[in-house]
Amino acid sequence: MSWTDERVELLKKLWNQGLSASQIAAELAGGITRNAVIGKVHRLGLSGRAKAPAPQQARPRKAPTRAPSHPMSHTHSAPVVRGNLAVAPKAMPMAAPIMELAPTPMTDVVIPMSERVTIMELRESMCRWPHGDPTSEDFRFCGAKSPTGTPYCNFHSQVAYQPSMDRRRAAARAGGMR
DNA sequence: CCCTGATTCGC
DNA sequence: GCGAATCAGG
DSSP: OOOOHHHHHHHHHHHHTTOOHHHHHHHSTTTOOHHHHHHHHHHTTOOSOSOOOOOOSSOOSOOOSSOOSOTTOOSSOOSOOOSOSSSOOOSHHHHHHHHHHOOSOGGGOOOOGGGOBOTTTOOTTBOOOEESOTTSTTOEEOOOBOTTSSSOOTTTSOOOOOOOTTHHHHHHHHHOOO
């Protein structure tokens, strides 16, 4: 896809709204990368932005409102163990029950909406198992992340590979430096 | 490691 | 003009 007037307009709009290049790239579907966005932004000469209301940088994840004591503290006691927090205990206590009580297809696994992630929150090492209608606002990915960083999911046991713009980083990680 | 924008340069 | 690769930084 190319830079049609419409796409350029959307680019300008989003850029001025303070969205990051990668976010805009995701918004402008069509295999557009953040590099493409940045390159275009510069060519259009709208480098500087008003402000950056985008609190990106740090944690995309939501921090517990209260009880910051234990990293595993959830508001409920559901057997949900996620690996997205610093100290990520394995799902040992619940692993067995899940395997035994879930003979049904993995698609029946229910992950609380609050624990799922959007396309923007999805990371290379997260489970990409989709939940919900892709055309719906409620569409989310499982998002489970193992402590070891491998794309293993306690709920879906395997994930589909998704080409990403970070393939380079993944390669560098495996290879070494240049 | 996660991410950000900036720049270069072959196409 | 385009954007991957790279650079420089938080």
